[in-house]
Amino acid sequence: MLAMHSAAESKARRTNEANSKEETEAPFGLGVVLRLKPNETLFSEGDAAASFYQIKEGVIRSFRMMIDGRRQIISFSQPGDYLGLEWEGDRAMTAEAIIDTAVVSYPRRHLEGRATADVRVQNRMMAVLFGGLHNAQEHLVMLGRQTAMEKLGWFLVRLARSSRMNNGALALPMNRTDIADYLGLSMETVSRGFSLLTREGYIALPDAHQVCIRNFKRLDALARGEVPTAH
Amino acid sequence: MLAMHSAAESKARRTNEANSKEETEAPFGLGVVLRLKPNETLFSEGDAAASFYQIKEGVIRSFRMMIDGRRQIISFSQPGDYLGLEWEGDRAMTAEAIIDTAVVSYPRRHLEGRATADVRVQNRMMAVLFGGLHNAQEHLVMLGRQTAMEKLGWFLVRLARSSRMNNGALALPMNRTDIADYLGLSMETVSRGFSLLTREGYIALPDAHQVCIRNFKRLDALARGEVPTAH
DNA sequence: CGGAACATTGATGTAAATCAAAAATTGTGG
DNA sequence: CCACAATTTTTGATTTACATCAATGTTCCG
Numbered sequence: 001m002l003a004m005h006s007a008a009e010s011k012a013r014r015t016n017e018a019n020s021k022e023e024t025e026a027p028f029g030l031g032v033v034l035r036l037k038p039n040e041t042l043f044s045e046g047d048a049a050a051s052f053y054q055i056k057e058g059v060i061r062s063f064r065m066m067i068d069g070r071r072q073i074i075s076f077s078q079p080g081d082y083l084g085l086e087w088e089g090d091r092a093m094t095a096e097a098i099i100d101t102a103v104v105s106y107p108r109r110h111l112e113g114r115a116t117a118d119v120r121v122q123n124r125m126m127a128v129l130f131g132g133l134h135n136a137q138e139h140l141v142m143l144g145r146q147t148a149m150e151k152l153g154w155f156l157v158r159l160a161r162s163s164r165m166n167n168g169a170l171a172l173p174m175n176r177t178d179i180a181d182y183l184g185l186s187m188e189t190v191s192r193g194f195s196l197l198t199r200e201g202y203i204a205l206p207d208a209h210q211v212c213i214r215n216f217k218r219l220d221a222l223a224r225g226e227v228p229t230a231h
Numbered sequence: 232m233l234a235m236h237s238a239a240e241s242k243a244r245r246t247n248e249a250n251s252k253e254e255t256e257a258p259f260g261l262g263v264v265l266r267l268k269p270n271e272t273l274f275s276e277g278d279a280a281a282s283f284y285q286i287k288e289g290v291i292r293s294f295r296m297m298i299d300g301r302r303q304i305i306s307f308s309q310p311g312d313y314l315g316l317e318w319e320g321d322r323a324m325t326a327e328a329i330i331d332t333a334v335v336s337y338p339r340r341h342l343e344g345r346a347t348a349d350v351r352v353q354n355r356m357m358a359v360l361f362g363g364l365h366n367a368q369e370h371l372v373m374l375g376r377q378t379a380m381e382k383l384g385w386f387l388v389r390l391a392r393s394s395r396m397n398n399g400a401l402a403l404p405m406n407r408t409d410i411a412d413y414l415g416l417s418m419e420t421v422s423r424g425f426s427l428l429t430r431e432g433y434i435a436l437p438d439a440h441q442v443c444i445r446n447f448k449r450l451d452a453l454a455r456g457e458v459p460t461a462h
Numbered sequence: 463c464g465g466a467a468c469a470t471t472g473a474t475g476t477a478a479a480t481c482a483a484a485a486a487t488t489g490t491g492g
Numbered sequence: 493c494c495a496c497a498a499t500t501t502t503t504g505a506t507t508t509a510c511a512t513c514a515a516t517g518t519t520c521c522g
Contacts (some may be wrong), residue, residue, distance in 0.1 A: 038466085039250045064368065064371075064372050066372070066455070067455065067456060068456055068457075069458060070376040070377075070456065071376070072371055072372040072375040072376045074368055074371060085251075085361075086361070086461065087357065087358060087361035087362075087365075092365060092368060093368065116350050118355070122347070125357075126318065126356075126360075127318060129357075129360040129364065130316075130317070130318035130360070131362065131365055132364055133316075133363055133367065134318075134323060136364065136368070136370075136371065137295065137305055137323060137324065137367070139302055139304040139367075139371055140295075140305060140369045140370055140371060140374060141295050141297070142375035143371060143375045143415065144414075144415030145297060145301040145302070145303045145304040145415065146397050147477080147478095148477075148478065163363030175499095175500070175501085176500075176501065176502095179377075183375075184374065184376065185478075185479090186478070186479055186480075187500090187501085188478090188479075188480080188481095188501095188502085188503085189477090189478060189479075191500095191501060191503080192478095192502080192503075193501055194501095194502095195502070195503080207487085208436065208487075208501060208502095209242070210502075211520085212263035224297070224298065225297045225298060225299055225301065228299075228300060231449065303467085303509075342507075378509080378510095378512065406467095406468065407468075407470095408468085408471065416510080416511090417510070417511055417512075418468090418469085419469095419470085419471085419510090419512080419513095420509090420510060420511075422469060422470055422471080423470080423471075423510095425469095425470095426470075426471080438519085439468075439469060439470095439518085439519080
């Protein structure tokens with residue numbers, strides 16, 4: 001796994017593409033682009049954390065796993081998102097590509113030196129950390145206190161807010177098991193839930209990896225727990 | 232609620248006690264001490280975030296609540312812990328004292344100016360944020376993927392690690408409902424769980440607000456999901 | 463001392479997990 | 493490009509862990 005990572009890193013070329021699009025989005029200087037195939041590992045729980053990343057393209061799932069294989073997905077990272085920031089020591093989770101993915105990799109030390117000096121780098125970093133904390137808090141409420149149907153509503157609302165639509169449909173690159181492990185459900189419950197949401201007119205599923213949101217307001221109400229009769 | 236907070240703040244006096252104990256623990260300069268009675272509110276969801284805090288004494292519960300009253304406790308903050316750091320805008324959660332509590336309050340603006348300048352303040356802040364993120368991740372796994380008994384084991388192990396023992400017993404200042412809302416359970420399940428842990432020799436409960444851990448290793452194994460037959 | 467709040471224990475219900483096929487989709491080598 | 497295997501998704505039947513409902517017991521505090 002570490003080997004795979006190293007291989008990917010050595011194949012990559014130096015680039016400044018990260019800076020070319022928007023200045024405020026990439027204040028971390030030059031980085032190395034890594035490309036990952038579906039299910040390839042970016043880093044694993046226990047690895048030493050030598051780099052952090054920004055997603056350029058694709059989607060990454062980050063998760064922790066228990067000894068018996070139970071898995072909790074912590075986040076799905078999308079283009080623009082930062083990933084793999086660690087204070088010190090080893091990785092606390094594993095990150096894998098869900099589809100073909102490109103990330104820009106920055107050496108951690110590169111950041112440490114600059115963060116001290118550059119206010120803009122510092123602010124960017126703070127914003128990323130606070131954002132992560134905020135996300136985690138919402139995730140906690142969902143996992144701890146929402147019903148299966150509310151969880152699905154929450155997931156779809158979040159997805160709709162964070163990703164761009166393709167002629168009326170949202171891409172659903174992760175499979176049902178990924179969604180289940182993100183929401184603290186079984187994949188059968190996810191599948192049944194999607195079917196029910198479809199029957200009730202909340203959404204439509206052109207295929208398993210595509211959703212159209214038919215009634216966003218109602219879905220959002222469901223996600224907030226305002227729909228008592230959501231079997 | 233905001234009024235109550237203001238009242239508490241105005242009663243408080245200027246102090247430097249925060250600095251007197253350990254220098255590295257309080258790099259944020261002078262602060263104002265606030266004292267809270269059980270169930271008093273430090274700040275509420277929706278308030279403007281003007282300050283952040285460090286607990287001196289006591290315990291604070293921070294939570295988010297859904298419209299229909301379902302509550303998820305995000306953290307129990309203990310002496311030394313920081314609380315109420317927000318990037319900008321309004322509070323995302325409510326913080327209440329569980330027992331008599333003293334906190335040192337720092338104006339947020341006070342931090343912003345210094346963080347830019349002082350590397351040590353910056354590092355302290357990063358450490359707090361990364362620590363919060365790490366805690367939240369463990370909390371997510373627990374909520375999403377552990378059984379009721381494992382959750383209780385996890386809670387007790389965490390408590391044991393974060394608080395000092397009083398002649399063989401840990402203080403359990405929060406009530407069963409607080410514990411339930413922290414672990415994503417009902418308070419009956421918490422109560423039954425404690426009874427079972429007692430019967431099985433993991434712990435002893437001298438009274439409802441006191442735990443003795445009888446077999447830490449076994450409790451830790453339970454918390455990690457390594458005890459398959461934990462009804 | 464008496465009442466309110468909290469904790470325990472018991473009986474019952476139910477949401478979601480698990481077990482089990484069938485159906486659909488995806489990938490692969492001829 | 494098709495056939496066939498593998499994987500993923502859907503749907504159905506059944507079980508179960510935990511919630512809810514309901515007393516009863518206990519502690520706390522004015």
